[in-house]
Amino acid sequence: MEQRIGSSSQPLEGAGFDPAFIPGLTSPASARTEDDGPEKEPEVAAAQDAEESAPEPEETAEAASPSEPEEEADVDGPVFEASDRRARIVADHRGVRLSLDDQGCEFRWDEIGAVETETARFGKRYTVTVHTPDRRWYPIEIEAPARSHFTEWDTQLDAVLDAYFEEDAE
Structure with missing residues (x-):
C-alpha cells in the first residue's frame, strides 16, 4: 500500500487568494525558484535610480524644516501621546495619528x-478606537507600563x- 505525506489538493488560484491574479493590481511575481538565488541586477539598478532621483541633502533640509516649526509654534493646545514597543497614538491640533509597527494612518x-x-x-491594554462617519473603525491597543496610566x-x-x-x- 502506498501512502502520501502532505495534502493532495492543488493550491487555489484567483483574485481572492492572489492579488497578482488581476493584471495591473500588483507587479507580476517573478518566476524564480529557491535554487536560483537572489537576483542582484534589479537591486543595483534600483539603487542607481534612487541615487539619481534623490535630491541633495541641503535641498531636503531647507524644504522640510521651515514648515514644521511654524505649525508647531502656532498651536499651543493639549497633546495626547501614548506608545509601547509596537503601537503609538498621537492626538493633537492636526488630528489623530495611529501607527503599528511600520504601518500608520x-x-x-x-x-x-x-x-x-x-x-x-x-x-494592561489600553484600546483607542477611531470611528469615521462612513461606519469604519480603526482600533489600536497600547500596552501601558502600569494600570495607573489608564486614568492619566x-x-x-x-x-x-x-x-x-x-x-x-459646532
Whole structure:
C-alpha cells in the first residue's frame, strides 16, 4: 500500500487568494525558484535610480524644516501621546495619528465621527478606537507600563477631544 505525506489538493488560484491574479493590481511575481538565488541586477539598478532621483541633502533640509516649526509654534493646545514597543497614538491640533509597527494612518478632525477608549479588565491594554462617519473603525491597543496610566491617559485624551473635536462639531 502506498501512502502520501502532505495534502493532495492543488493550491487555489484567483483574485481572492492572489492579488497578482488581476493584471495591473500588483507587479507580476517573478518566476524564480529557491535554487536560483537572489537576483542582484534589479537591486543595483534600483539603487542607481534612487541615487539619481534623490535630491541633495541641503535641498531636503531647507524644504522640510521651515514648515514644521511654524505649525508647531502656532498651536499651543493639549497633546495626547501614548506608545509601547509596537503601537503609538498621537492626538493633537492636526488630528489623530495611529501607527503599528511600520504601518500608520492619520485622521483629520473633520474625518472623525467618534473616538472611543476601552481598558482591559485584566492586563494592561489600553484600546483607542477611531470611528469615521462612513461606519469604519480603526482600533489600536497600547500596552501601558502600569494600570495607573489608564486614568492619566483618559484625562489627557479627553482634554484633546474637548479642545479640537468639539470645535469642529459646532
